[in-house]
Amino acid sequence: MTRPPEFPVDPDVDLHVPADRGELAAHPAAVLGVIAAGGVLGALARAGLQAAFPHPPTGFPWATFGVNVVGSFLIGVLMAVLTARPAGPLVRPFLGVGVLGGFTTFSTYAVDAQRALAAGAPGTALAYLAATLVGALLAAWAGDAVAGRLLARSAGAAR
Template identity: 50%
Template sequence: MKLPHSPAVGEATEPDADRDITAPRTGAWRDRAPVLGVVALGGAIGASARYGAFLWWPNAAGGFPWTALVVNAAGCAVLGVFMVVLSDVWAAAHRLVRPFLGTGVLGGFTTFSTYAVDTRQLIDSDSARTGLAYLGLTPLAALTAVWSAAWMTRRIVTWRQT
């Protein structure tokens, strides 16, 4: 951390870099608008796919929220594959691919807010055991899915390159 310094009379001063942090950059909106657009489009696609999963496989009221668990684990697995492919195989991907697929589609598809709400509702509705099981199982399943999918994808990529 740099301490404030008042220059002596006649001492040369450098421009204050901290003042430039909040200054608007020329073209900043033009650079960010495409990212915002692909994230929004991807989010709409991912959220629609999640909604379809909940229509296709509805959960019984008060029962274990299997659909949300599977959606979150599947989304994390796809994210594991996606990150390996983009970093090891297709590193020169267009700059909008990651925000579209990662933040947009997979961010819209996975539903950790529903996970929190479902857990709270289960605990509040005298299904504390189910709620606590879901509370522990979801992050375990999500982390296992992303790790194992990334590991398997790396093994396949390495095997194909030999």
């Protein structure tokens, strides 16, 4: 019995999609380099927004909430675009994992909730935790749906 060829495992890559498999051929150092460069850009953008819109420990962390929801929307858009129009093997790691991964932040989300709890604002912490989870999931879905429709419409208009 012959076994199918083994591919390196990347949980973000659908091995049934030839364009996704192409990402695995990129040199690991190049992939790590673009992820790191993108991560720096995304983290700087997030830090800038959080510095521009600070909040007290008992207040709702609107900057982090906004970053996570907008970042999730953009991840949905990016995935729709890359599904419709495959790009080079370093585009998704740079934009998706690097820039948007550095921009969105689970760690600050958790720290903001912990600080609100420690400051005696459990209602704010729970509202923030739930709103971020629901908002980010809906935003990723909406980004994918809106971009997918716009891409389909532009492809239909181009025919």
